[in-house]
Amino acid sequence: MKPPTVRHLLAAALACAAFGAHATVNVLACEPEWEALTNELGGDKVKVSSATNALQDPHRVEARPSLIARTRNANLLVCTGLELEVGWLPVLVQQSGNGKIAAGQPGYFEAGALVARLDVPGKVDRSDGDVHAAGNPHIQQDPHNIALVGAGLSKRLAEIDPANAAYYQARQSDFAARWNAAMQKWEKAAAPLKGMAIVEHHKNMEYLMHWLGLHQVGTLEPKPGVEPSAAHLSELLADLQRAPAKMVVRAAYQDGRASAWLSEHAKIPAVVLPFTVGGDDKAKDLFGLFDDTVQRLLDGAK
Numbered sequence: 001m002k003p004p005t006v007r008h009l010l011a012a013a014l015a016c017a018a019f020g021a022h023a024t025v026n027v028l029a030c031e032p033e034w035e036a037l038t039n040e041l042g043g044d045k046v047k048v049s050s051a052t053n054a055l056q057d058p059h060r061v062e063a064r065p066s067l068i069a070r071t072r073n074a075n076l077l078v079c080t081g082l083e084l085e086v087g088w089l090p091v092l093v094q095q096s097g098n099g100k101i102a103a104g105q106p107g108y109f110e111a112g113a114l115v116a117r118l119d120v121p122g123k124v125d126r127s128d129g130d131v132h133a134a135g136n137p138h139i140q141q142d143p144h145n146i147a148l149v150g151a152g153l154s155k156r157l158a159e160i161d162p163a164n165a166a167y168y169q170a171r172q173s174d175f176a177a178r179w180n181a182a183m184q185k186w187e188k189a190a191a192p193l194k195g196m197a198i199v200e201h202h203k204n205m206e207y208l209m210h211w212l213g214l215h216q217v218g219t220l221e222p223k224p225g226v227e228p229s230a231a232h233l234s235e236l237l238a239d240l241q242r243a244p245a246k247m248v249v250r251a252a253y254q255d256g257r258a259s260a261w262l263s264e265h266a267k268i269p270a271v272v273l274p275f276t277v278g279g280d281d282k283a284k285d286l287f288g289l290f291d292d293t294v295q296r297l298l299d300g301a302k
Helices: 007-021 032-045 063-072 091-097 143-160 162-189 206-212 229-241 257-266 287-302
Strands: 024-027 046-050 077-080 108-110 197-200 215-221 247-252 268-275
Touching: 007 215, 024 032, 032 046, 032 077, 032 143, 032 162, 032 206, 046 247, 063 091, 077 143, 108 143, 143 162, 143 206, 162 206, 162 287, 229 257, 247 257, 247 287, 257 268, 268 287
Parallel strands: 024 046, 024 077, 077 108, 197 215, 197 247, 247 268
Antiparallel strands: none
């Protein structure tokens, strides 16, 4: 066989460069909202899947062999952070052997680092339940946070895949324009909700309440992560006789028995919110998520 000539080597290099410009970035999102956002920003330059779905608790995930394989092949890991995935993500990354996406590496993107955090505790005491030292991690409930994460994520995609940087920038600009217009629509529609009192199942609606001006007067869980007890629900019902709520709200992945009980006895609607993309048939993408969330709250307030 003849040794390769300079011309052959140059042709091979150009072929590799052309392939790199069109190569797909493999992205593993920890939650469905970041899968949806990455698809908005990455288009056909990314291949994205989520480690969780809308009908499971994102705090608790099993490191199945198929998930380990997806983690091993990922170029970019997009997660909430703020200790939301602390119970499973470090083990998953370790088992995958993929150091490129370890915390602190360019292949690891933490959405929670880009937003103003709510419920940051002054101290952490395990007797208070599942309290996150870094603050409440359920940041996707405020669309302003989605906008901030989108801007940061598009820059990270460009760093991971510089050949397509202009493509990501253009998609980010388009998404931001559509998203800002949608936020104005949602905020106008949700204006009647401001100041409304609600009961939530778990302290995972804080960013939604902060955005819309809702007021929480109780939780079905006596402490974060502790299942509702009959005694606590009876106490909560008594409290609502003095300070009524307009509705009781839970996420689609949460057990509905406690909210149904309180709804029946307090004579208030039980409202199920999708919480993330895929939480119901209408929340098929980020826009559908907030369309449906606002409408469900408005329906519950009637």
